[in-house]
Amino acid sequence: MTRERIYLFDTTLRDGQQTPGVDFSVEDKIAISNLLDEFGLDYVEGGYPGANPTDTAFFSQKRTVKSKFVAFGMTKRAGISASNDPGLAVLLQAKSDATCFVAKSWDYHVRVALGCSNEENLESIRDSVEAARGAGKEALVDCEHFFDGYKANPEYALACAKTAYEAGARWVVLCDTNGGTQPGEIRAIVEAVIASGIPGTSLGIHAHDDTGQAVANSLAAIEAGCRQIQGTLNGIGERCGNANLVTIIATLALKDAYCSRFETAIDAERLTGLTRLSHAFDELLNRSPNHQAPYVGASAFATKAGIHASALLKDPRTYEHVTPESVGNLRKVMVSDQGGKSNFINALKRRGIEVGKDDPRLDQLISIVKEREATGYAYEGADASFELLARRTLGTIPEFFSVEGFRVMVERRFDSHGRIKIVSEAVVTLVVDGQTLMSVAEGDGPVNALDRALRKDFGKYQHEIDDLVLADFKVRILNGGTEAITRVLIESIDSTGVRWWTVGVSENIIDASFQALMDSVIYKLMKNRELAGKIAAE
Numbered sequence: 001m002t003r004e005r006i007y008l009f010d011t012t013l014r015d016g017q018q019t020p021g022v023d024f025s026v027e028d029k030i031a032i033s034n035l036l037d038e039f040g041l042d043y044v045e046g047g048y049p050g051a052n053p054t055d056t057a058f059f060s061q062k063r064t065v066k067s068k069f070v071a072f073g074m075t076k077r078a079g080i081s082a083s084n085d086p087g088l089a090v091l092l093q094a095k096s097d098a099t100c101f102v103a104k105s106w107d108y109h110v111r112v113a114l115g116c117s118n119e120e121n122l123e124s125i126r127d128s129v130e131a132a133r134g135a136g137k138e139a140l141v142d143c144e145h146f147f148d149g150y151k152a153n154p155e156y157a158l159a160c161a162k163t164a165y166e167a168g169a170r171w172v173v174l175c176d177t178n179g180g181t182q183p184g185e186i187r188a189i190v191e192a193v194i195a196s197g198i199p200g201t202s203l204g205i206h207a208h209d210d211t212g213q214a215v216a217n218s219l220a221a222i223e224a225g226c227r228q229i230q231g232t233l234n235g236i237g238e239r240c241g242n243a244n245l246v247t248i249i250a251t252l253a254l255k256d257a258y259c260s261r262f263e264t265a266i267d268a269e270r271l272t273g274l275t276r277l278s279h280a281f282d283e284l285l286n287r288s289p290n291h292q293a294p295y296v297g298a299s300a301f302a303t304k305a306g307i308h309a310s311a312l313l314k315d316p317r318t319y320e321h322v323t324p325e326s327v328g329n330l331r332k333v334m335v336s337d338q339g340g341k342s343n344f345i346n347a348l349k350r351r352g353i354e355v356g357k358d359d360p361r362l363d364q365l366i367s368i369v370k371e372r373e374a375t376g377y378a379y380e381g382a383d384a385s386f387e388l389l390a391r392r393t394l395g396t397i398p399e400f401f402s403v404e405g406f407r408v409m410v411e412r413r414f415d416s417h418g419r420i421k422i423v424s425e426a427v428v429t430l431v432v433d434g435q436t437l438m439s440v441a442e443g444d445g446p447v448n449a450l451d452r453a454l455r456k457d458f459g460k461y462q463h464e465i466d467d468l469v470l471a472d473f474k475v476r477i478l479n480g481g482t483e484a485i486t487r488v489l490i491e492s493i494d495s496t497g498v499r500w501w502t503v504g505v506s507e508n509i510i511d512a513s514f515q516a517l518m519d520s521v522i523y524k525l526m527k528n529r530e531l532a533g534k535i536a537a538e
Ligand SMILES: [Zn+2]
Pocket: 015, 177, 206, 208, 242
């Protein structure tokens, strides 16, 4: 039986931008659109060209290779022709494959927000779709407040959708803009829209999570006949968020109710990249991934000790609704038993470290990792630090150098022009081959000063760290208040293009940074000697 195709439309960069605390730069948008494009989504909506400098710059060139690159904007204003609307002109000049227009479909909003007649609004929809098609773009129309509009005035809501469809819109997207509609209502209204003459193969669903049902509403719309789903990575978005595409993708691919009838661009092989996609996006946002996220959370396949764990080890199907491997996640049994041990042995093996099952140093390593993770270390995101810890415990790291101490000063003062100036200065004392080396450096902020001082005089290793660059630096406060624990993650890269992550944890942010810096430098020295494993880009 041939399966029907469901199209996946990502609006992380447009609707997701409305999330409180989220503000994407052009560089962020490029990185995220690459993630989405490589993962294989059908549509990537990039933003609203003409509405702000970031989005205008982002749309100065096409940013996707395979995904259709979508620009979002308003339909033409009432009272002027499409060709005379400067906003529409900017939108159509954007380097996009498709244009998604937002259109009012609730007569109340037409009157109050647009201040034009119902007929003028229909004309704006028709003319805008035609203008986009004339410019060689695929046209989509997001019918804003469609479900509330339908409840208030079904004839008019349908007229808006129908006008878009008849003008040639590839997709008419039904939006639950306020997020309050229930799955049963979604299903009934989508069925009514299809009965009115718009085929489901031209209908999309855009759901918000205000009652915690954006995913359920999206699936209800699919069951009723919609064939495109809009959503965001990890469900970010205004208020309570948008439909979580990560959850939807896995459900469509793995649940028989859907995968027996439908297919998406995400096949079984691509699906194994889902956990990575979700976590990479959180890293970009510098927020910790939701441990309880369906399918991709660190706890999604974690079982505590006890009867569940032992049954799980005998036959995982007893306690798992899908396999963790199918979405690229890992099974976790959180006890130091055989399961935990073999996980460790495998993790070490992947880094080229062989250790016997009965080696007491293995037990020692497991207890150190557990202890450290309890105090805030996160080795999942810092593979280089994990490898160093393992090699230290197994006694296979040479003593390259030792640190006698460091001191950092931050001074706020006025310069000769009376302007406020913040000066950071660091002193680091190292011992290399019995020789004490003391370096002083200023920097942009205390961590930068520390990094410069550390690298100023490394004795015989100096030339070895010339190509070491700190690519990223992330700080996370682990519990509230001024006594919070700080975790610092540092991403490093060298001239070979290899990247590695290191971690430091302390009550003091400078000390946490220093630990992560030291691990990065030692990892680099190990790598230069080919003593380091295959950490890069995992
Ligand atoms: Zn929305």
